[in-house]
Amino acid sequence: MLKKTLYNSFFINTSIIILSGFIIKILGLLNKILITRYLGTEGMSLYIISFPTIILFLNISTLNINNTISKIISEINITKEYSPKKIITTSLKLTLLSSLVTIIILLIIIKPLTAVFLKNDLLLFPLLTTILLIPLTAISDTLKGYYNGLKQITKSTLANIIEQVTRIIFVLFVFFFFDSSNYVTTTTLILLALSFGELCSVIYLIFKIRKITFYEYPQSNNPTKKILSLALPSTFSKLIGSFTYFLEPIIYTWILSFLSYQAIDIQKTYTIINAYTIPLLTTASFISAALSTTIIPSISENYASKNEKNIKYLIDKVLIFCLVPSLLITLLLFYYPTEYMNLIYATNEGTNFIKPFVFLFLFYYLHMPFMSILHAIGKTKTQFWISTFFSCIRLILIIILSLIPEIGLNSIFYSVIITMLLNSLITILIVCRYTKYQINFKILFTLFLITIITYFILILFDKIFNNYLIVSIICLFIYLFLCYSFDLIKIKSLRNNS
Numbered sequence: 157m158l159k160k161t162l163y164n165s166f167f168i169n170t171s172i173i174i175l176s177g178f179i180i181k182i183l184g185l186l187n188k189i190l191i192t193r194y195l196g197t198e199g200m201s202l203y204i205i206s207f208p209t210i211i212l213f214l215n216i217s218t219l220n221i222n223n224t225i226s227k228i229i230s231e232i233n234i235t236k237e238y239s240p241k242k243i244i245t246t247s248l249k250l251t252l253l254s255s256l257v258t259i260i261i262l263l264i265i266i267k268p269l270t271a272v273f274l275k276n277d278l279l280l281f282p283l284l285t286t287i288l289l290i291p292l293t294a295i296s297d298t299l300k301g302y303y304n305g306l307k308q309i310t311k312s313t314l315a316n317i318i319e320q321v322t323r324i325i326f327v328l329f330v331f332f333f334f335d336s337s338n339y340v341t342t343t344t345l346i347l348l349a350l351s352f353g354e355l356c357s358v359i360y361l362i363f364k365i366r367k368i369t370f371y372e373y374p375q376s377n378n379p380t381k382k383i384l385s386l387a388l389p390s391t392f393s394k395l396i397g398s399f400t401y402f403l404e405p406i407i408y409t410w411i412l413s414f415l416s417y418q419a420i421d422i423q424k425t426y427t428i429i430n431a432y433t434i435p436l437l438t439t440a441s442f443i444s445a446a447l448s449t450t451i452i453p454s455i456s457e458n459y460a461s462k463n464e465k466n467i468k469y470l471i472d473k474v475l476i477f478c479l480v481p482s483l484l485i486t487l488l489l490f491y492y493p494t495e496y497m498n499l500i501y502a503t504n505e506g507t508n509f510i511k512p513f514v515f516l517f518l519f520y521y522l523h524m525p526f527m528s529i530l531h532a533i534g535k536t537k538t539q540f541w542i543s544t545f546f547s548c549i550r551l552i553l554i555i556i557l558s559l560i561p562e563i564g565l566n567s568i569f570y571s572v573i574i575t576m577l578l579n580s581l582i583t584i585l586i587v588c589r590y591t592k593y594q595i596n597f598k599i600l601f602t603l604f605l606i607t608i609i610t611y612f613i614l615i616l617f618d619k620i621f622n623n624y625l626i627v628s629i630i631c632l633f634i635y636l637f638l639c640y641s642f643d644l645i646k647i648k649s650l651r652n653n654s
Contacts, residue, residue: 174477176313177442183320185500190327191346192431192501199339199346201423204431205274205405206282206347210289212398217258217290219387220394221251222301223452223531228382229305230453231460238379244302244365246379250387251294259287273406278340285347292354299361305453311364312449315357323353389536396540400547407551408568411558417565425565433506433569436497437517439489440482444524447474451525455532464592467533471593474525475600476644482521483607484635488628489514491614495624513573519580526583533590542586546579599644606638 195203225247232238262283270279296319300312326349334342405426412422451474458466489496493510497503530539550571557567587593613634617627 172309172313174443174446174481176317177446180313180316180320181439181442183317183324187320187324187327188435189500189502190324190331192503194327194331195339195343195346197424197427199343200431201427202276202278202282202339202343203346204427205276205423206279206343207430208398208402208405209269209274209279209283210286210347210350212395212402213258213262213286213290214293215391215394215398216261217251217255218294218297218391219251219254220391221247221294221383221387222297222304222449223528224383224387225298225301226304226449226452227386227456227532228379229302230307230456238382240302243379243383244298247298247301247383248295250380250383251298252291255291255294258290262286262290275409281340281344282347285344285351288348288351289354292351292358295358296354296361299358299365302365303361304449307450307453309450311361315361318360319353319357322356323349326352386531386534386536389540392540392544394543396544396547400551403551404554404568407554408558411555411567412565415558415564421565426568428506429509429566429569432497432501432503433509434572436489436493436500436506436510437514438520440485440521441524443478443481444521447478447525448528451528452532455529459533467591468593471529471587471591472596472599474529475522475596478521478525479518479599479603480639480644482518483603484610484632486514486518487607487611487614488631491611491618492624492628509569516573516577520576523576523580523583526580526587529587529591530583535586535590538586542579542583546575549578550575602642602644606635606642606644609638610635 191203192200225243228238228243229240232240232243266280266283270283271277296315300315303309303311327346330342330345330349334345408426409419409422413419451470454470455467458470490511493507493514494504497505497507497510527539527542530536553571553574554567557563557570560567563570584595588595610631614627614631617630618624621627621630
């Protein structure tokens with residue numbers, strides 16, 4: 157009965173967040189299609205180059221509070237150690253203080269950052285939009301983390317959908333009322349859409365949380381120390397990743413300029429790889445993000461009660477939830493790389509990387525949930541050292557690979573591939589060590605068999621219909637039927653013990 161309850165809770169929450177994640181992904185793709193067509197190459201370059209800096213400052217200010225609160229809230233159901241209301245108020249104070257400090261730092265360094273390091277004065281106004289985004293994201297992450305910890309996934313996912321819909325509305329407003337020829341202004345306004353989306357999300361979450369009656373546990377402790385002990389190592393981990401992501405365009409531009417590559421070619425290649433190639437290769441990342449959110453409270457709760465059997469069971473489910481949809485998307489991108497690139501981004505640029513490397517990105521999809529498992533079992537320091545090591549390696553690889561004439565401009569892509577693979581493999585092995593989990597090769601073999609069958613069906617129907625969208629839909633239903641037939645998708649588990 158315990159396993160049934162565990163599975164039902166995890167299955168329902170994961171299904172909800174994957175479905176909503178799919179909706180958000182579709183909305184995000186629609187948003188990106190609008191942005192790509194509206195901004196053009198020059199505007200997209202500003203947009204893409206701005207993002208590493210924006211992500212860096214957001215990670216500094218938010219303190220990875222979403223996952224931290226999710227873990228603490230899920231554990232206090234057992235420990236009764238902290239008051240939920242104190243956790244939220246303390247987290248908000250910490251993140252808003254962090255946001256204020258971050259904004260001050262950004263205002264101090266923004267001029268030399270754009271003029272000297274990024275070598276583009278036009279980035280000043282796009283980056284200034286981060287000032288609004290920082291505190292809004294801090295509040296949003298805190299409230300979403302609370303709901304995730306309670307396993308009330310619908311509220312945080314609905315907030316994400318509201319955020320994405322309102323972004324699109326804002327982008328459409330810019331699209332109809334502003335001239336796209338002034339690409340600096342339009343890029344700044346498009347980046348403001350991020351803040352507008354977060355604002356609407358925060359309004360919804362505050363409206364919902366005001367209706368909650370918080371329980372006060374007797375002799376509850378001040379959660380500040382607990383929050384910081386979990387948040388700081390994982391924040392440093394994300395910070396290292398964000399900082400190296402921030403340094404990537406700087407080092408990439410510097411080394412290639414030193415090697416006498418033209419600035420226009422450097423900027424174009426960087427934009428193609430980061431705006432088209434990698435986003436298409438990571439199309440199924442919403443699944444990983446969903447699992448990363450739902451797995452933390454479930455693993456934390458069982459880890460707190462020292463239930464190894466349930467932890468291993470949940471990791472099995474993570475493999476299935478992650479790989480079943482990801483494999484189909486990967487297969488379709490492998491067979492139709494140009495068609496899907498044209499559908500989403502209206503370009504063929506960057507498709508040469510899709511077919512050779514798309515299956516390697518299955519490891520990328522596993523990486524995020526397994527890193528969340530490390531966080532859930534309290535191994536945030538391990539997270540930090542893994543992220544730090546591979547982030548540094550990625551920067552070193554950009555320099556080394558740039559020196560190889562056959563790679564040159566593509567050094568940034570190959571550095572991402574190499575570090576992603578090694579990072580994912582090591583993270584999985586470390587999780588297996590700490591949880592005593594043994595990889596379920598039966599699941600992997602079944603998935604391999606289903607993928608091979610689907611691939612040959614794909615070839616057959618492609619010759620019959622000669623339309624990639626029709627063939628993709630047919631393969632979707634056949635693939636799901638095969639997964640159900642091979643007992644990977646267990647709908648009956650909602651009624652019976654799995």
